[in-house]
Amino acid sequence: MAATPGPSAAATAAAAAGGAGSRPLRLSPPVRNLPARSKPRQLFSLFSSTPLLCPHFFKHLTCANGARYCCSDSFGNSEGGRASVVAMASASTAYERELAVAKKAASLAARLCQTVQKAILQSDVQSKSDKSPVTVADYGSQALVSIVLEKELSAPAFSLVAEEDSGELRKEGAQEMLTRLTKLVNDTLSADGTYDISLTPDDVLAAIDKGKSGGGPSGKHWVLDPIDGTKGFLRGDQYAIALALLDEGKVVLGVLACPNLPSASIRDHGKHYLQAQVGCLFVAKVGAGTYMQLLDGSSPTKVYVSATETPDNASFFESYEAAHSMQDLTSSIAKKLGVQAPPVRIDSQAKYGALARGDGEIYLRFPRQGYREKIWDHAAGTIVITEAGGVVTDAAGNPLDFSKGKYLDLDTGIIATNPKLMPSLLRAVQDALKEKSESVGRL
Numbered sequence: 001m002a003a004t005p006g007p008s009a010a011a012t013a014a015a016a017a018g019g020a021g022s023r024p025l026r027l028s029p030p031v032r033n034l035p036a037r038s039k040p041r042q043l044f045s046l047f048s049s050t051p052l053l054c055p056h057f058f059k060h061l062t063c064a065n066g067a068r069y070c071c072s073d074s075f076g077n078s079e080g081g082r083a084s085v086v087a088m089a090s091a092s093t094a095y096e097r098e099l100a101v102a103k104k105a106a107s108l109a110a111r112l113c114q115t116v117q118k119a120i121l122q123s124d125v126q127s128k129s130d131k132s133p134v135t136v137a138d139y140g141s142q143a144l145v146s147i148v149l150e151k152e153l154s155a156p157a158f159s160l161v162a163e164e165d166s167g168e169l170r171k172e173g174a175q176e177m178l179t180r181l182t183k184l185v186n187d188t189l190s191a192d193g194t195y196d197i198s199l200t201p202d203d204v205l206a207a208i209d210k211g212k213s214g215g216g217p218s219g220k221h222w223v224l225d226p227i228d229g230t231k232g233f234l235r236g237d238q239y240a241i242a243l244a245l246l247d248e249g250k251v252v253l254g255v256l257a258c259p260n261l262p263s264a265s266i267r268d269h270g271k272h273y274l275q276a277q278v279g280c281l282f283v284a285k286v287g288a289g290t291y292m293q294l295l296d297g298s299s300p301t302k303v304y305v306s307a308t309e310t311p312d313n314a315s316f317f318e319s320y321e322a323a324h325s326m327q328d329l330t331s332s333i334a335k336k337l338g339v340q341a342p343p344v345r346i347d348s349q350a351k352y353g354a355l356a357r358g359d360g361e362i363y364l365r366f367p368r369q370g371y372r373e374k375i376w377d378h379a380a381g382t383i384v385i386t387e388a389g390g391v392v393t394d395a396a397g398n399p400l401d402f403s404k405g406k407y408l409d410l411d412t413g414i415i416a417t418n419p420k421l422m423p424s425l426l427r428a429v430q431d432a433l434k435e436k437s438e439s440v441g442r443l
């Protein structure tokens, strides 16, 4: 089945509401059967047999995951000595089953979301206690992921930390929505054909409520944002289905389905990506790199973060929603760093995917004081970037800690870039934060 561009196809995803100076991201109808990008990189990777021929060397990229991951081929096999061959062999086989299950779950959920986004009705939007919009697609996506995990994992008692719960759906007056939701989930399952099942409304409610786990430092926990970027989804813009697996507090795999992200780089607005197919799946596993494929099926291509070392050639991503990140602060950071390009504002962890394949160099996220980041908003995106050779930290340069339960305990903000740019980015962040606190102190 070919990916279709949903009502977002002609939508504008940037500047106007985001503020002056940001770059608009327009999506256009897809042109089919374009050759996959990054093939030369795969070839390099396969022909490299010595450290000197490491593709990362050619890209002037310091491998963020340490030397043992350099000179690995597209299948994650290392050629850097016997010990690392053994290490890579176990890295490449570990979590393989879970990764296949995660891809299946996220792809199925993406299909449901695409169906809903095409036919979205204002009445699908409910109001949660935090007033953020929730659609039937959030619930349907979470139910589908939960069902796939239950059907496919050998341990049926899996732990799932997810954004939604069935509270609103169980209230009086939600009956019609629950009926529609159940039909949507069943229709998606039956179109896929893998499972010969028909769920009742109670089954759907129970599947959603599997996501009530609190996570934590021990054992395995799946982490799900069924629709990350709900506002983008409702606007017809970017959103993502983000699924990750934590093992002993560490993210060991992540899958990002981005149904509206063009397969070609969004760096050159108005150029190649306007002809690209839409709908990308990013897949990352610890020690095995990050791959991208089309959501409707194509062979995976290994992706890498940009190797740009000079800020004046760099561009940065931030939230489309001004309320999610302080744009005066990010603009001051970019200025101090010497970034010339205006911000690229898009919704959801699609930003992490775009950064992982080198569409831009930097991600800046600085929520207002008091906001607590949730793990499902960053777990999958973080490993997608780190396995592509990038670095994700808080504003003080500490790695993000996913072992504390539902929330990330953060120092101020989240930043991501390649290892070469990170030291100067951190200095710019510290300078801008100091300047901001001094100016608040003077008031």
Ligand SMILES: Nc1ncnc2c1ncn2[C@@H]1O[C@H](COP(=O)(O)O)[C@@H](OP(=O)(O)O)[C@H]1O
Binding pocket: 132, 163, 225, 227, 228, 229, 230, 231, 318, 319, 320, 321, 323, 324, 325, 346, 347, 348, 349, 367, 368, 371, 374, 377
């Ligand atoms: N005031 C706020 N500050 C920072 N993040 C916020 C926020 N309100 C909501 N968010 C989070 O920002 C996410 C969207 O990310 P982005 O800003 O990168 O598009 C939302 O995910 P959901 O859409 O899943 O609720 C939500 O978790």
Ligand SMILES: [Mg+2]
Binding pocket: 225, 227, 228, 229, 376, 377
């Ligand atoms: Mg989210």
